Amino acid sequence: MLNLKTSDTSLSEGKANLVALSHLFYEKNWSLATSSNYSIVLCKEPLNLLITASGKDKQFLSLDDFVTVDESGQLTGSKNGDHKQSAETLLHTAIASKPGVGAVLHTHSVASTVLSNKYCDEGFLEIQGFEMIKAISLDGIKVTHETCVKLPIFANSQDMVALSNQVNNKYHTLPKAFLIAGHGLYAWGKDLSEAKRHVEGYEFLLEVLLKSGF
Template sequence: MPNSTDLRESLCAVIHDIHAKGWAPGTGGNFSLVQQSQPPNLLMSPSGVDKGQVRSHDLIEIDAQGKVIAGTGKASAETGLHLAIVQATGAGAVLHTHSVFNTLLSRYFEAQGKIAIAGYEMLKGLRGVTTHDTTVELPVFSNHQDITDLAQQISPHLPSAPHGFLLAGHGLYAWGSTLFEAKRHLEVWEFLLEITYRALALSTSPLSNS
């Protein structure tokens, strides 16, 4: 079992990698790692800081009510969504990004409530998907500022979600049973969303098998 220092260093390394990819600009994004399942205890990035500069001592600990119980940083306004995901799915880590492609597509597909993606080999990077010859639907939820209400609306859909969802005009949430798996799912979805955007820009179907 990794100790607290190892967990902190691992989460910081993932946050720095995500920031380097341009997926957490302008202090955006929030990232959490479960230290204890019941009652929930999350190790989390603080709000309002440059994610490329976060160090292990900057991370905060969050309890089941979303309160900071260790550390001096401020909890993200979206902490409730991290807790909802962990409680509904048993996730061990949750990663939230604000990339250009996920944000644009979250608005474009908001009315449809989902993005259906089929035929790409990268789909097999999602746990439970064993072939490219399938369609996976990424949910898109409308965003609003009442996080408690938003979490209650989204929670019933989380167990069947493909390890991720979009908030319209906001960004992508991805999770996994471990930090490594959450990072893999995030990278898979970011790749597939960029592919979808570029396919639309080329006036071809994002559902194409070619």
């Protein structure tokens, strides 16, 4: 069972929660073939982020498959075998260092891959008129099914410094999530429970749009 109590996350509690979440997301086909990364803020200042190590199979993710990193994405704490941080760690640290962010989740679903590619030139995907939009908590806005959410799409890049700079520059406009074209979804929340709800909400909405022929 996933028991998400992350307001004051300890290292062992954070690992256990992310392992359970990993197995769940794998079963939903959002984290196949070692894709995806999940992170939890252990300490905000200075930032210490618990994040899945690079290249781990999310179906079989274990308590040993994590590293901790600082704000610049460098490993902290004692070395854990040959575990490395993923190249995408910089996107996690860019978001996790912002006030009010407790967890960041990145998935690679079919719906997010197809739709982000299709609407990349527009730069965003507009979502409106669905009850599930209420799953998304936006700062200073009472979200209803009529709220129009503009989900930004960044061009895919292997240059994570450039990509994280783009995310930093647009952060105040982001609806607790964004897409990378042909790649996947990043979503976050004040804790792991809210971040999970945002991934589930957005993945549901993206699947609805895909199946509706958008």
